[in-house]
Amino acid sequence: MMEFLLQQVLNAVSLGGIYALLALGLAVVFSIVALINFAHGELMTVAGYVLFVCILYAVPLPIAVVAAVVAAAAAAAATERLAFRPMRRADPTSLMLTSFAVSAILKVLFQNGISARPKPVPLPPELSGTLTLGPVRLGTVPLASILVTCLSLAALTFFLKRTVMGKAMRAAAEDFQVLRLMGIRANRVIATAFALSGMLAGISAALWVAQRGSVDPLMGFVPVLKAFVASVIGGLGSLSGAVAGGFALGIAEVLFQAYLPDAALPFRDAFVLGFVILILLWRPDGLIPAKTGRRS
Amino acid sequence: MLEVEGLSVHYGAVEAVANLGFSVRKGSITVLLGANGAGKSSTLNAISGLAPSRGRIALGGDAISGQPPEEIVRRGIALCPEGRRVFPSLSVAENLHLGGAVHAKGAELERRIEAELDRFPILRERFHQKAGLLSGGEQQMLAVARALMSAPRLLLLDEPSLGLAPKVVDQIFDLISGLRSQGITILLVEQNAERALEIADHGYVLQSGTMVLSGSGRELAESPLIRDAYLAG
Numbered sequence: 001m002m003e004f005l006l007q008q009v010l011n012a013v014s015l016g017g018i019y020a021l022l023a024l025g026l027a028v029v030f031s032i033v034a035l036i037n038f039a040h041g042e043l044m045t046v047a048g049y050v051l052f053v054c055i056l057y058a059v060p061l062p063i064a065v066v067a068a069v070v071a072a073a074a075a076a077a078a079t080e081r082l083a084f085r086p087m088r089r090a091d092p093t094s095l096m097l098t099s100f101a102v103s104a105i106l107k108v109l110f111q112n113g114i115s116a117r118p119k120p121v122p123l124p125p126e127l128s129g130t131l132t133l134g135p136v137r138l139g140t141v142p143l144a145s146i147l148v149t150c151l152s153l154a155a156l157t158f159f160l161k162r163t164v165m166g167k168a169m170r171a172a173a174e175d176f177q178v179l180r181l182m183g184i185r186a187n188r189v190i191a192t193a194f195a196l197s198g199m200l201a202g203i204s205a206a207l208w209v210a211q212r213g214s215v216d217p218l219m220g221f222v223p224v225l226k227a228f229v230a231s232v233i234g235g236l237g238s239l240s241g242a243v244a245g246g247f248a249l250g251i252a253e254v255l256f257q258a259y260l261p262d263a264a265l266p267f268r269d270a271f272v273l274g275f276v277i278l279i280l281l282w283r284p285d286g287l288i289p290a291k292t293g294r295r296s
Numbered sequence: 297m298l299e300v301e302g303l304s305v306h307y308g309a310v311e312a313v314a315n316l317g318f319s320v321r322k323g324s325i326t327v328l329l330g331a332n333g334a335g336k337s338s339t340l341n342a343i344s345g346l347a348p349s350r351g352r353i354a355l356g357g358d359a360i361s362g363q364p365p366e367e368i369v370r371r372g373i374a375l376c377p378e379g380r381r382v383f384p385s386l387s388v389a390e391n392l393h394l395g396g397a398v399h400a401k402g403a404e405l406e407r408r409i410e411a412e413l414d415r416f417p418i419l420r421e422r423f424h425q426k427a428g429l430l431s432g433g434e435q436q437m438l439a440v441a442r443a444l445m446s447a448p449r450l451l452l453l454d455e456p457s458l459g460l461a462p463k464v465v466d467q468i469f470d471l472i473s474g475l476r477s478q479g480i481t482i483l484l485v486e487q488n489a490e491r492a493l494e495i496a497d498h499g500y501v502l503q504s505g506t507m508v509l510s511g512s513g514r515e516l517a518e519s520p521l522i523r524d525a526y527l528a529g
Contacts, residue, residue, distance in 0.1 A: 164393070164394070167390050167393065167394055167397075168397070170385065170386060170390075171383040171386055171390075174383045174384060174385060174386075175381055175383060177365075178377060179383075179394070180365040181344060181346070181365050181374070181377065182369065182394050182395050182397070182398070182442070182445075182446070183366050183369040183446060184394065184397065185366045186364075186366065291385050291428075
């Protein structure tokens with residue numbers, strides 16, 4: 001009983017952490033360029049396939065993960081340069097449609113270039129087992145996942161608080177024009193925001209693949225859909241809101257999954273979304289709303 | 297130092313500034329006066345690269361028109377925008393740091409921050425507070441300090457006294473004259489024509505985007521047009 005509860009809490013926090021990282025990636029870009037990036041899931045997919053190829057060629061896991069994260073960041077920066085920068089002065093709707101196009105193009109490339117079917121990504125045996133802590137045994141993957149999430153959040157906080165570019169990104173979310181008056185180049189801030197969101201997608205992808213053990217061209221769709229929900233719960237464009245929303249959603253999903261009666265289990269998502277509606281009735285702008293959600 | 301010729305600024309079909317020409321002498325305070333919507337802020341925005349414009353703008357003989365704001369500030373023109381526009385959720389320290397980040401590094405950056413804290417001791421007290429929690433006057437001082445972090449040759453000030461208590465307005469105008477004596481050239485846009493003309497070396501009056509009057513601070517303060525329109529008491 002105790003072990004079951006602990007295991008569920010662990011699952012809830014690790015799933016929440018993945019949603020939090022994904023929602024953060026969405027929020028970093030949204031807060032600066034007001035783009036809801038529907039191609040975020042495909043960044044995950046890029047990272048997933050790089051991980052697959054690396055493990056296929058027996059690259060050590062840490063190097064494979066770094067390669068996957070770098071690839072997702074590079075892909076994000078490339079979509080910014082090729083697709084979003086030419087649309088810089090467009091209205092938010094056109095930007096959003098552009099992101100649909102990027103997403104569709106990447107999906108087709110994965111389907112035709114690699115395979116429409118899932119590819120297995122076997123994990124090293126030391127990750128697939130359990131860890132015995134006193135009287136309880138806990139899954140290694142959720143534990144590692146929580147650790148990685150915490151490290152990522154700490155590194156991101158350090159970046160945003162301590163580095164010039166991090167401060168510039170927080171300032172850009174509040175008043176981009178004035179930031180340019182300080183001499184800080186708009187293109188660099190935006191490119192960095194995209195690369196950072198790609199890194200976050202890459203880390204989430206590694207954690208997601210570790211739990212599922214396979215990649216496919218549509219693997220990013222479900223988690224990023226959840227991340228959209230999480231960022232709305234948290235407050236669209238708010239970074240701390242994205243983290244809060246991600247954890248709230250992950251925890252709700254796992255707890256409903258664990259404690260709903262069997263007859264109600266098929267309707268788990270309805271319960272989760274009902275919970276989301278309750279949160280939004282309570283706080284219509286999200287848990288921690290962005291201070292300046294404006295910007296055309 | 298600054299030469300503006302044939303400047304026009306359009307917002308869609310609306311012409312905010314039409315064929316404007318004026319100049320700012322090195323080491324002077326030059327003031328642009330005019331009613332709301334006369335094109336004063338548009339002129340400053342055009343000079344600093346925020347508003348797209350036509351015409352020629354030159355700083356010390358070099359054309360700067362058409363450059364983006366990131367480039368203009370590197371050439372030595374800093375704009376302290378209307379409404380202060382400090383970054384509210386960033387601390388005073390972070391606001392100042394960003395103001396100088398691309399213009400100075402390391403010890404020089406620290407030295408500039410120290411110099412601004414000496415200039416505005418209240419900012420030293422508020423150093424780690426969020427800028428959004430400062431009073432209006434303190435935010436204005438932060439906005440000026442942040443603009444000065446780039447060590448500009450020319451400082452553009454857009455309505456620095458707007459919405460401030462009379463005592464704070466006095467401080468701000470003292471500060472502006474003080475900056476001139478330190479060799480910073482100033483182009484000032486003000487609603488408070490009386491106070492602005494007291495410290496101005498030269499002034500221009502805009503109406504509907506064109507120049508209608510120019511002269512020394514004293515000449516303008518005594519001109520009937522100004523007396524009727526702005527100084528009526």
